[in-house]
Amino acid sequence: MPRRLIAGLAALSFLAAAAPIPAIADSAAAPARAKLPTANFPLGEQGSITQKQKAVAKGIDLFTVVHGKPTDGYTVSVLMNGKDYGSQSDAQAAAEAVQAAGLPVGVQEFTRPGVADFPAGVAYMVRVGLWKLDERNEAEKIVKKLKEADIKAKVDFLGDDGLQTTGPWDMRVLTIDPRTFTGSYRADIGATVAKRETPSSMAKKAGAVAAVNGGFFNIHTDKNLRGEPVGISVVNGRLLSEAVLGRSALILKGRTARISEVATAITATSPDGERTIINGVNRVAAADELVLYTEEFGAKTPADDGAEAVLDDKGQVLELRAAGGKVAAGTRVLHGTGIMSDWIWSHAWEKWSLKVTTKVTDMRSGKAIALTPETNIIGGGVGLVRDGHERITAKADGQASINMILRRHPRTLAGVTKSGELILAVVDGRKPGVTVGASMIEAAHLMLWLGARQAINLDGGGSSAMVVKGKVVNHPSDGTERGVGDALLILP
Numbered sequence: 294m295p296r297r298l299i300a301g302l303a304a305l306s307f308l309a310a311a312a313p314i315p316a317i318a319d320s321a322a323a324p325a326r327a328k329l330p331t332a333n334f335p336l337g338e339q340g341s342i343t344q345k346q347k348a349v350a351k352g353i354d355l356f357t358v359v360h361g362k363p364t365d366g367y368t369v370s371v372l373m374n375g376k377d378y379g380s381q382s383d384a385q386a387a388a389e390a391v392q393a394a395g396l397p398v399g400v401q402e403f404t405r406p407g408v409a410d411f412p413a414g415v416a417y418m419v420r421v422g423l424w425k426l427d428e429r430n431e432a433e434k435i436v437k438k439l440k441e442a443d444i445k446a447k448v449d450f451l452g453d454d455g456l457q458t459t460g461p462w463d464m465r466v467l468t469i470d471p472r473t474f475t476g477s478y479r480a481d482i483g484a485t486v487a488k489r490e491t492p493s494s495m496a497k498k499a500g501a502v503a504a505v506n507g508g509f510f511n512i513h514t515d516k517n518l519r520g521e522p523v524g525i526s527v528v529n530g531r532l533l534s535e536a537v538l539g540r541s542a543l544i545l546k547g548r549t550a551r552i553s554e555v556a557t558a559i560t561a562t563s564p565d566g567e568r569t570i571i572n573g574v575n576r577v578a579a580a581d582e583l584v585l586y587t588e589e590f591g592a593k594t595p596a597d598d599g600a601e602a603v604l605d606d607k608g609q610v611l612e613l614r615a616a617g618g619k620v621a622a623g624t625r626v627l628h629g630t631g632i633m634s635d636w637i638w639s640h641a642w643e644k645w646s647l648k649v650t651t652k653v654t655d656m657r658s659g660k661a662i663a664l665t666p667e668t669n670i671i672g673g674g675v676g677l678v679r680d681g682h683e684r685i686t687a688k689a690d691g692q693a694s695i696n697m698i699l700r701r702h703p704r705t706l707a708g709v710t711k712s713g714e715l716i717l718a719v720v721d722g723r724k725p726g727v728t729v730g731a732s733m734i735e736a737a738h739l740m741l742w743l744g745a746r747q748a749i750n751l752d753g754g755g756s757s758a759m760v761v762k763g764k765v766v767n768h769p770s771d772g773t774e775r776g777v778g779d780a781l782l783i784l785p
Contacts, residue, residue: 328344328346328354328356329344329346329356329358329466329468329743330742330743330744331344333742334358334360334742335735335738335739335741335742336360336361336460336462336731336735336738336739337360337361337458337459337460337461337462338361338459340360342358342359342360343357343358343359343360344356344357344358344359345357349467349502349503349761349762350474350476350502350785351473351474351475352469352470352471352472352473352474352475353467353468353469353470353474353502353503353783354467354468355465355466355467355503355761355766356465356466356467356468357463357464357465357466358462358463358464358465358466359461359462359463359464360460360461360462361458361459361460361461361462361729362459362460362461363426363452363459363460363461363725363726363727364458364459365426365450365451365452365458365459365725365729366423366424366425366426366428366450366451367423367424367425367426367428367429367432367448367449367450367451367725368420368421368422368423368424368432368448368449368451369420369421369422369432369435369436369439369446369447369448369449370418370419370420370446370447370449371387371388371390371391371398371419371420371421371439371444371445371446372445372446372447373387373419375445377418377447377449378403378416378417378418378695379416379417380416380417381400381402381417383417384400384417384418384419385400387419387444388400388419390442390444391419391421391439391444393442394438394439394442394444396421396422396435396438396439397421397422398419398420398421399419399420399421400417400418400419400420401417401418401419401420402415402416402417403415403416403417403418403454403456403699405695405698405699406698406699406734408685408686408687408688408693408698408733408734409676409684409685409686409687410685410686410687410688410689410693411687411688411693411698414695416695418454420449421435421439421446422435426725426726429448432448433448436448450725452701452725452729453700453701453722453723453729453730454699454700454701455698455699455700455701455732458701458729460728460729461726461727461728461729462720462728462729462731463720463721463724463727463728463768464718464719464720464721464728464739464767465718465719465721465759465766465767466716466717466718466719466743467503467505467715467716467717467718467759467761467783468714468715468716468717469548469714469715469716469717469783470712470714471548471549471712471713471714471715472712474548475548475785476502476548476783476784476785477547477548477667477784478545478546478547478548478549478550478669478715478781478782478783478784479499479501479528479529479545479669479781479782479784480507480526480527480528480545480669480670480671480779480780480781480782481495481499481504481528481779481780481781481782482520482522482526482528482533482589482778482779483495483520483779483780484591485520485589485590485591485592486520486521486522486526486533486534486575486587486589486590486591487517487518487519487520487521487575487590487591487592488517488520488591488592488776489510489519489520489775489776489777489778490520490776490777490780491758491774491775491776491777492504492505492506492758492759492760492765492774492777492780493758493760493763493764493765493774495780495782496760496763496780496782497763499782499784500784500785501760501782501783501784501785502761502762502783502784502785503717503759503760503761503762503782503783504759504760504780504781504782504783505705505707505717505719505751505758505759505760505780505781506705506751506752506756506757506758506775506777506779506780506781507522507526507671507672507751507752507777507778507779507780507781508522508523508524508526508671508672508673508674508751508752508778508779509522509523509524509672509674509752509778510522510523510752510777510778510779511523511576511778514576514577515577515595517592518576518577518592519778520776520777520778521534521575521576521778522534522672522778522779523537523672523778524536524537524540524542524672524673525537525540525542525555525557525653525670525671525672526670526671526672526778526779527653527664527668527669527670528589528669528779529666529667529668529669530664530665530666530667530668530669531587531589531664532557532559532574532651532653532664533574533575533587533589534573534574534575534576534672535557535559535572535573535574536555536556536557536653536672537672537691538556539554539556539656539689540554540555540672540673540689540690540691541553541554541672541673541674541675541676541686541689541690541749542554542555542670542671542672542673542749543670543671543673543707543749543751543781544655544662544668544669544670545668545669545670545671545781546665546667546668546669547667549713550707550709550713550715551709551747552673552676552707552708552709552747552748552749553655553656553657553658554655554656554657554676554689555653555654555655555656555662555670556653556654556656557651557652557653557654558570558650558651558652558654559571559574559585559649559650559651559652560649560650561583561627561647561648561649562647562648562650563640563641563645563647564645564646564647565640567636567639567640569583569633569636569640570583571583571584571585571627571649572584573585574586574587575587575589575590577595577597578595578597578599578628578629578630578633579630580630580631581630581631581632581633582629582630582631582633583627583628583629583633583636583637584627584628584629585625585626585627585628585649586620586625586626586627586628587620587625588620588621588622588623588624588625590620593617593618593619594616594617594618594619594620594626594628595616595617595628596615596616596617597616597617597630598615598616598630598634599615599616599628599629599630599631599633599634600613600614600615600616600628600629600634600635600637600638601613601614601615601616601618601626601627601628601629601637602626602627602637602641602647603618603621603624603625603626604624604625604626604627604647604649605623605624606623606624606625607646608646608647608648608649609644609645609646610641610642610643610644610645610646610647611624611643612643613637613638613641613642613643616628616630616634625649627641627647627649651664653670671751671779671781673690673707673749673750673751674690674692674749674750674751674752674753675687675690675692675697675733675749675750676689676690676748676749676750677706677708677733677736677737677740677748677749677750678708678737678740678741678745678746678747678748679747680746680747681711681741681746683734683737683738683741684737685698685733685734685737687733692733697733698732698733698734699732699733699734700732701722701729701730701731701732701735702722702723702730702731702732702753702754703719703720703721703722703723703730703753703754703755703757703769703770704718704719704720704722704730704731704736704750704753704757705717705718705719705750705751705752705753705756705757705758705759706718706719706720706736706739706740706748706749706750706751707748707749707751707781708740708743708744708745708746708747708748708749709745709746709747709748710744710745710746711744711746714744716740716743716744716745716748717759717781718739718740718743719757719758719759719767720736720739720757721757721767721768721769721770722757722770723754723770724768724770727768728768730753733750736750751781752777752778754770755769755770755771755775756769756775756777757769757770758774758775758777
C-alpha cells in the first residue's frame with residue numbers, strides 16, 4: 294500500500310513509501326501450542342511482543358498482547374464530497390483551493406488493496422501539515438483556518454489511515470479448548486430484540502464466564518428498534534433475525550463452533566393451500582413484505598397501515614387486526630404491508646391454522662442446520678479466513694469501502710482452529726499513541742497468526758468489548774461499554 298505525492302504540489306515529509314503487510318503462512322502448518330505465538334507478529338516492525346496469560350476457567354485462557362511503539366502524529370485531511378479521499382481531479386481541485394488559502398498542501402495517492410470479492414482501487418487524499426502526537430491543537434488551528442476559507446477538513450491521526458505504521462497494538466485474546474472446556478456457547482440478544490444491551494449485562498444475567506459483542510445491528514431504523522441484528526440471529530434454536538444471503542456467520546452448538554455462509558427460508562402456508570414467502574423476522578417491513586414478529590421482539594409492531602394475524606405457538610390465528618400492536622408471550626405476529634396485507638386478509642382467517650416453516654442452510658455443505666435448543670448462530674460482519682488462507686469477503690458482507698477495508702478500527706474477531714479451539718480477539722483502537730486498531734487485512738493476518746483455519750470479523754468500533762468474569766477487560770473506544778444487538782456468551 295504505497296504512499297506517493299502527485300508532482301507539482303508541495304512535498305510533505307511524512308508521505309514516505311509504506312511497506313506492504315507481510316504474507317502469513319497457512320496456519321495448518323502451525324504446531325499445537327500451550328500459549329499464543331511469541332514471534333513473527335504480523336503487524337508493524339518485527340520485534341518481541343509483550344504477552345500476559347491468565348487462566349479464566351477450565352479450558353479458557355485470557356491473553357493480553359501488546360506490540361509496537363507510537364511514531365505517528367497528526368495531519369489535516371481535506372474533505373471532498375464529505376469524504377477524506379476522492380478522485381485525482383477532485384484532489385487536484387481541493388489542493389488548489391488550499392494553496393489559494395495560503396497553506397502548503399500535498400496530494401497523496403494510495404491503493405486500497407483488493408480482497409477476495411472486491412478488486413483493488415486507487416484514490417487520493419489531500420493533506421496539510423504534520424504534527425507530533427502532543428500537537429493536535431496545532432492541527433485544529435489549521436482546520437479552523439481552512440473553515441474560514443470555506444474548505445471543509447478534519448484532524449486525522451496517521452495511524453488510522455491503514456497505511457504504514459509502527460502501532461502500537463493492544464489486544465485481548467480468549468482461547469477456549471474444547472478438549473478441556475466443559476461449558477457451552479450461546480448467543481444472546483438481551484432482554485428483547487428491539488433494545489440494545491451491553492455484553493456485560495447479558496453475561497451477568499446468564500451467569501456467563503466470558504462474553505464478546507456479536508454482529509452488526511441496525512442503526513438506521515426507528516430509534517426504539519435499534520437492537521435489531523443485521524443478518525442472522527438464532528438463540529437457543531429460535532430464529533430471531535433472518536440471514537442476509539451469503540453472509541458469514543458463527544454457528545455454535547454446545548461447545549462446538551464453526552464458520553460458514555448461511556441462508557434462511559421462511560414460508561407461510563394457509564389451509565386453502567396458498568403458500569408465500571415470509572421476507573423477514575423482527576424488523577421493519579418494506580413495501581409489499583411479510584414479516585414475522587416473535588415474542589422476543591419486545592416492542593409494538595410498526596403501525597404502517599398494514600394488516601396482522603396473531604398466531605399461537607401452533608400457528609392458529611387468534612386475531613386479525615390492523616398493524617401496530619403488542620406481541621404477547623406465547624404468540625407470533627404475521628405482519629403484511631401493501632399486497633401482503635391483502636394476503637393476510639384473504640388467507641389468514643381467524644381460527645384457521647397457518648403452517649410457518651423455517652429453514653437455515655449451511656451454504657458450504659448445502660445441508661440444513663437443525664434448529665435444536667443447543668443451536669445458536671451469530672451473523673458476522675466480514676469473512677476473513679477460509680481453510681487457513683486469507684479470504685476477505687467484504688462485498689458479500691456489505692463492507693466494501695475504503696473506510697471498512699483499509700482504515701484501522703477497533704475489531705472483534707472470532708476464529709476456529711483445526712482442532713476446534715475457539716479464538717475470540719478484541720483489538721482496541723482509536724487511541725492515538727496507545728493502540729491503533731486493525732484494518733480488515735490486518736485482522737485476517739492476526740487471526741492466521743493466532744492459528745485460525747476459519748475466521749470472521751464481528752461488529753467493531755465502539756461496540757468492541759470483551760467481558761471476563763463480569764469485568765470489561767479491554768478498553769472500548771467510546772470510553773465506556775456500548776449497548777449492542779447481540780453477544781456471544783461462554784457459559785460454565
